[in-house]
Amino acid sequence: MSDGSITAQRRPRRLVYRHALVTRITHWVNVLCIVVLLLSGMQIFNAHPALYIGSASDFDNPVLSITAATNAEGERVGLTRILGATFTTTGVLGLSTAGSSVEARAFPSWLTVPTYRDLATGRRWHFFFAWIFVINGLVYLVASLINRHITRDLIPTGRQLRGIGRSILDHARFRFHHERDYNVLQKLTYLAIIFLVLPGVILTGMTMSPALDAAFPWLLDLFGGRQTARTIHFVCATAIVLFILVHLLMVLVSGAWNNTRSIVTGRYAVDAKEPSDD
Amino acid sequence: MIDFKRPSRRAFLFGAASSLGALALAGCDGLSQSDRFRKVLYTGEDMNRLVQRALLSPATMAREFAEADISANFKANGSTNPEDPAYRALAENGFADWRLKVGGLVETPRDYALADLRAMPSRTQITRHDCVEGWSCIGKWTGVQLAAVIQQVGLKPSARYIVLTCADELEKTLDGTGRYYESIDLEDAFHPQTILAYDMNGETLSIPHGAPLRLRVERQLGYKMPKYVMRIDAVESFADLGRGRGGFWEDRGYDWYAGI
Structure with a gap:
């Protein structure tokens, strides 16, 4: 039933296929894009802070x-x-x-691309990687609808939602169950990032474009004007940074090697005996 | 498993992460200065231009605002008082001797006095000015449509861009490439909101805002709207002007298409 070497101290584990190839590729392309977008975004912000x-x-x-x-x-x-x-x-x-x-x-030199003051080049980095970020996001969305990653892996079950209190307590105690499925807090966080924060950062970025404002004037009404959109763009970027910090912390404390393997090779070691509760 | 309670390992990981970060940033600086990589980055501008131009029809208008929305403090950026002696002389005389020279690939080149431009049909628009730095101000602009001027002089079929040459030198250079100039294509040149403005907020355009004449191109960023306009030329290519990229800021790395 388990394929790992089992000692008396370790719980038996088995490997399951957790992340499809398209999920893993789009994740890492996204990592590159978001890092460049944040760093070049701070270069752009520095032009009028x-x-x-x-x-x-x-x-x-x-x-x-x-x-x-x-x-x-x-x-x-x-x-x-x-x-x-x-x-x-x-x-x-x-x-x-x-x-x-x-x-x-x-923002300090060590948080901007380029490190020296250069708005023009910061903008070049920002827009080039913004395009890759948007195309990558669309590939992820289409693929995740087709392979049911969204409906199967991201939408919480009713049972999970009812057990949300328990999940919060488990997180607070850094007690993690290793299962194929994401836990309920994880699912809700991913959903908020994928369907709220990332679309928000893209749409507010578009609202800062005078050309796109002419093409889609409703953007200005949706966000309350170009300068409010710029502020929301910054708030979304801050939310992304907070998400990354918590995400990395969770990756580290809930099994750094296992988590990293599952987003590189797709294989994730789960507890052989699944707990009866989620 | 990584044990974060051991300070030596934590310090090591932190040190390793910061060194890696510094290395990556240095790598980005290197890439920023590599001609080959810049060419790759510049394809982002091509995408912006192609997609935004596809989304905009020649008649799609920028939003116009109400009188109440006009900014109390409209920031004057770039040159605010050109030092050019010829310009100073014109300014001292209230621009009575100023002439806009319209030429290049046109059928009948001609000069316009301010009074000539004011005698033509005018357009007034209250629009938002977006600086590439990130700020916006709203102002009321009155002027003559660039299309009307171009139609009077008549474009030759080979004309593809309209180049505006200005009185201000924004950077001191030995070869004269510090003089402000800009170029727009015919789609923007013929847009109804593309005007040569001589009035701002109901008053004669002031020197900080570009007296006697500045361009408004409402679907692009502020640097595409030169102040202190002295000449307008229709050209087939801007490759031999300035440093060849179509404008003062374009020559310094900024996008020629500034729709975002």
């Missing part, structure tokens, strides 16, 4: 700004203002070292 609400920019009232300033003691500091609250973020946001010099820049 402030966010607004509405159609146009009310320069005196940004909802977020990351700037350099000189404080009362005459020191250069980095300041991040969010909704009227000011935080000193010297060293990372607003003012940071780039090579041997201290630079006034919203």
Whole structure:
């Protein structure tokens, strides 16, 4: 019943086929695209490091700004203002070292592509990888509808939904069951990212285009104007970063090797005896 | 399994991850400067242009706003006061001696005084100006449709682009390639909202915003809308102008098609 070497201490396991080839390929293409899009996005943000609400920019009232300033003691500091609250973020946001010099820049050199200030090249990276990201996403969607990855693997069952409290407790205690199916929190998170955050980041990106605004004026009404769309684009990007951090943490604490193997080769080791509850 | 409670291993993993990250970023810088890789990246612009042009008909209009939406503080970017002595002399005289030279691949080249342009049918539009940096401002523009000017002089069949040459030098260069210029294709040149604006927010266009004349191309970004326009030429190709990419910012790596 199990093909691994079984010791008295280890629970018996068997390998199941968890991720189809198309899921694995689109996952890794997505990793590349999202990393480049985030890093080049921060390069673009650095060209005008402030966010607004509405159609146009009310320069005196940004909802977020990351700037350099000189404080009362005459020191250069980095300041991040969010909704009227000011935080000193010297060293990372607003003012940071780039090579041997201290630079006034919203995001630091080690978070931007290119590392030096170059909006034109940042935009080139951003749009090239945005196209690959969108095409890759469409391939994933079509394939996942055909091979039933979405309906079979991502939509939670009624039983899972009813057991959501238990799943939250298990996650809080870092207790993980190794089953072929994703757990309910995992499913809901993936669904939110795939059908809310990623479409949101794409559509708000499109809303920043004056040409696409002419073609699809409803985008402006949907997001409340170009500058609000730009702010939502940034919020979606932040949500993606948070997702990646939690995703990586979960990968590491619930069996780093097993998880990595399942998204590279497709094979995942499950507990031989499946628990009766989800 | 990775044991994160052991600090030495944690430190090692963190160090390894940061070194890998630094290496990857250095690699991206290298790629950014490689001509071959830039060619690959530039295909993103081709995709943007092909897809957006397919989505837009020649008559698809940019949204127009209400008087109440006009920005109280419309940012003036780029040159805000050209130093060119000839331009200064024109400005001191209220642009009475300024002439717009329209030529190149046209049937009847001619000069226009401001009064000539003002005597032609005008169009007023309240539109959003989107800077490539990310900010937007809304302004009211009044001017003459570029199409009307082009029709008066008559395009030769070989003309494919309209090039606008400006009075401002945005970068000091020895070869003169720091002078601002821009080019648009005929689809944008003939668009109803493409105007040569002489008034802004109901007043004569100010010097920071491009007096006496600036272009509006409402379905593209701000840098496609040159200020201080002195000449308009119809051309077949812009390869021999400036550094050959069709505009001041295009020569410095920005997209020729700035629909996004």
